[in-house]
Amino acid sequence: MTGIKGDRMLPKEKVAEMMLHALQKSKVLGEAFSSCASDYLELVVSWKELEAHHASRPDVANGELERLQIVAQESRGTHSSVPEDLTLVRNGEVPIKSFADACAGTFTSLPLHLTGLTTIDAIQGLNIILNKARKLASDSHTFTVGSNKVYDKDTKQDLGYGLELFCGFFFTTKLGMGRALINVNRITTAFYQSVRLDYFMHAYAPPNSYGHWNRAKLRHALLGLRVKITYQNRIKTITGIGELTPVNQTFTLKDGTNTTVAHHLQTQQSATDLIPAITNSNCLCINLGDTSKPSWFPAETLEILPEQIFKIELPPDSQSRMINIARKQPGESRRIIAENGLELLGLKPGPTGSPEASGFWIGADGVGQVTGMRPSSEMLGIPFRQIQPPVINYSKRVQALSPQYTQWNLGSNAFVNYSKAFTGKVIVFVPEEEGKFPSNANPEAASYYAVQLLLQLGLNGVTIMRDGRPVKFKSDDVTDLEKSVITPITFDKYGNREMAFRNGVRRAKIDHSDLSLALLLNPTKKAAWADVFSDFKRVMDQEIGVHSLCITAETCSTQDRKGRLNQYMANIITDFQVMVTERLQDWQARSGFLPAKVLYYRDGVGNSQYAEVRNEEVLKIRAAYAQLQGNSPNPIEPKITAVIVTKRHHTRFYPQTTNMAMNCLPGTVVDSEVTHPCYFDFYLQSHKPVQGTARPTYYFVVENDIGFGAEQLQDFTYHLCFTYQRATLPVGYAPPAYYADRLCDRARAYMKKHFHSISVPRPPRLRKGQDEAMDSFKQRCRAQTEAYELAVLDNWKDLCRSPDGNMKGPWHSALNGTMFWM
Known part of the structure; x- marks a missing residue:
């Protein structure tokens, strides 16, 4: 359906309203309404041939089927109704046959094209059909977000802070081996409550006892939120938060006179009922206009539109409540999908006991009757392989594991927990070997590491207390934190270590009764130092009763990292070649040669970026090798295997068991039926979840020069999951x-205090010229956005530069080459 937007940029609600009017008025679609479905934005999918409505004089030669006119808005005040000229155009045939061929494995070349020359891809078309089945089955008590998330209105629960949650289901069509699949999964999402905006502001971030609002917190939560101006019945988007209340916020009228927001609204008859609340309001005014030309409204006149997802971090107690509601045992999740999900999605089995879906899918005009599509309501049984865990070698211990038991023990003492407040002082023990200190583990380094530990705790939200008062500090001024660190104590590695630990703490407590944390600085994590750590933990945990941790200052050649700020919304790493070059230089400096093979695990991209990773990042790895080797007579041509690691997806596996709490065992790998029929990919569940339903990790191989076989890469990846430094069990990816x-989490912690310190003003919203083409206008918008994002990136780099100008990351250069962030 063309002409709905024309040369305008309309909100989705308006487009959907116009599209519904067009579908209801169309003669072509009216005669075949039961045999078509729409996304209510611009697309219509029909499973019956549509005949042109010649009375509307369409241009049949150019694919037009019908021309029609609708009214875009009702008359209001002095504004008259606006007629819109729309055209129903035949774009082409959705490539269902290509989709079926892909499921059958007929296509084996890369890349795989399933999109028609002029129309949408098969998966999008099938999802539109699924959405119609959903609307017919349960439209009265559900709502959708996007094209494939449906929520049950009856599941609403209050989260506090002006927020609420709904439970629902994600659904999509996907390629499978031999057949098309419908992927269905449970979802739980937080939404804004549809309330008056001032109610939300007081619930989410109320003013302090002095009446001061946390503007930064409110701005973070409200920017981009859609609201209705209640006395005008118009819908707008919040673009800013003011600093003044309605009785103090001024603006200029068209005649050039200044007035306040509250006084102006007193002249509006439609806002009479709200005047008392506005004149007594302590809420800040809300900008619904441009940053350069603000349009101020009292929060009391605005109402939050329903069904808007709360996309930022939830308050802690809301987060806990949401997790408790969302968390279900595997058997319970499976039951909810089979009973509630299929009914909501219109996939409920037929009355005869047949597993095939009924209702929308059967009958003379049903999708199944015409296309042969008859979804089964039964979960798909799939083959799997159980990878055996590795044998664990730790110090002098060897421990064999089993799929049922994949955890091993490092000793009798567990790690200690910490609360949201750290109180007291810190002492560090530093070992001597034959009267000498290792170069990376001396008393000066020990004090530095202890201060950095306190600094990072503080930056991550832990209150540092000393002498009953919070310690004040800045990332570039840790003078006060240094007073919380006692002069380090040295001891002889080969002497009576336990006595040294015991006496050191007791002497320190004479002058520092508030000693609360003891650290041991080991120069390496090799087995030769494991006994030192064991003695230290035993004395501190069992005899002294002081929390204790071990700091390892060893440089780690294979797991070293560098951090870079990436351009906003960019999925491909912008400085990738530079970063790879640095990694290779470090490797070469430590080993004397360059690696001949590279196994690259890449996280954080969706399937639409797979080709970009292959065509850009893999090539940049090769370019980094070429740059380093220059004119070498025998250059290494590296063999590269690149694997995309995807954690955020909706595929779940359930064991065939009556035990409701049982997940699939760690080491479960699936590489058929639900994987891609043409590519090298697999699902691997490598961990044992503490609670809830396990989410396997999806691995997709975009390059395989090394020549891994399927089982080779699966086994290697699973065994690699046992090597994570902070856990004595396999991790999830x-x-x-x-x-x-x-x-990246550590880098974000450095940046957290700057989240609301960006000094780059957001550019004003561009206006489309009267005679300007839409493509030209969109190009201007993109150019302005890119320029703003680059300016913000440069600003971040200035804010997050380390005090000594370290170029390898936002930390002191003394920490380069170490895994201090672990």
Whole structure:
């Protein structure tokens, strides 16, 4: 359906309203309404041939089927109704045959094209059909977000802070081996409550006892939120938060006179009922206009539109409540999908006991009757392989594991927990070997590491207390934190270590009764130092009763990392070749040669970026090799295997058991039926979840120069999951990607205090010229957005530069080459 947007940029609600009017008025679609479905934005999918409505004089030669006119808005005040000229155009045939051929494995070349020359791809078309089945089955008590998430209105629960949650289901069609599949999974999502905006502001971030609002917190939560101006019945988007209340916020009228927001609304008859609330309001005004030309409204006149997802971090107690509601045992999740999910999605089995879906899918005009599509309501049984866990060698211990028991023990003492407040002082023990200190583990380094530990705790939300008062500090001024670190104590590695630990703490407590944490600085994590750590933990945990941790200062050649700020919304790493070059230089400096093979685990991209990773990042790895080797007579041509690691997906596996609490065992790998029929991919559940339903990790191989076989790569990846430094059990996905996530988390911690300190003003919203083409306008918008994002990136780099100008990350250069962030 063309002409709905024309040369305008309309909100989705308006487009959907116009599309519904067009579908109801169309003669072509009216005669075949039961045999078509729409996304209510611009697309119509029909499973019957549509005949042109010649009375509307369509241009049949150019694929037009019908021309029609609708009213875009009702008359209101002095505004008259606006007629819109629309055209129903035949784009082409959705490539269902290509989709079926792909399921059958007929296509084996890369890349795989399933999109028609002029129309949409098969999966999008099938999802539109699924959405119609859902609407016919349960439209009265459900709502959708996007094209494939449906929520049950009856599941609403209050989260506090002006928020609520709904439970529902994700659904999509996907390629399978030999057949098309419908992927269905449970989802639980937080939404804004549809309430007056001032109610939300007081619930989410109320003013303090002095009446001061947390504008940064409100701005983070409200920007981009859709609201209705109640006295005008118009829908707008919040673009800013003011600093003044309605009685103090001024603006200029068209005649040039200044007035306040509250006084102006007193002249509006439609806002009479709200005047008392507005004049007594302590809420900040809300901008619904441009940043350069603000349009101020009192929060009391705005109402949050329903069904808007709360996309930022939830308050802690809301988060806990949501997790408790969302968390279900595997058997319970399976039951909810089979009973509630299929009914909501219109996939309920037929009355005769047949597993095939009924209702929309059968009958003379049903999709199944015409296309042969008859979804089964039974879960798909699939083959799997159980990978055996590795044998664990730790110090002098060897421990064999089993699929049922994949955890091993490092000793009798568990790690200690910490609360949201750290109180007291820190002492560090530093070992001597034959009267000398290792170069990376001396008293000066020990004090530095202890201060950095406290600094990072503080930056991550832990209150540092000393002498009953919070310690004040900045990332570039840790003078006060240094007072919380006692002069380090040295001891002889080969002497009576336990006595040294015991006496050291007791002497320190004479002058520092509030000693609360003891650290041991080991120069390496090799087995030769494991006994030192065991003695230290035993004395501190069992005899002294002081929390204790071990700091390892060893440089780690294979797991070293560097951090870079990436361009906003960019999935491909912008400085990738530079980063790879640095990694190779470090490798070469430590080993004397360059590696001949590279196994690259890549996290954080969707399937639409797989080709970009292959065509850009893999090539940049080769370019980094070429750059380093220059004119070498015998250059290494590296063999590269690149694997995409995907954690956020909706595929779940359930064991065939009556035990409701049982997940699939760690080491469960699936590489058929639900994987791609043409590519090298697999699902691997490598961990044992503590609670809830396990989510396997999806691995997709985009390059395989090394020549891994399927089982080789699966086994290697699973065994690699046992090597994560912070756990004595296998983790949920490949540690290289896990370490990258942790380093990014650490970098975000450095940046947290700057989240609301960006000094780059957001550019004003562009206006489309009267005679300007839409493509030209969109190009101007993209150019402005890119320029703004680059300016923000440069600003972040200035804010997050380390005090000594370290170029390898936002930390002191003394920490380069170490895994301090673990």
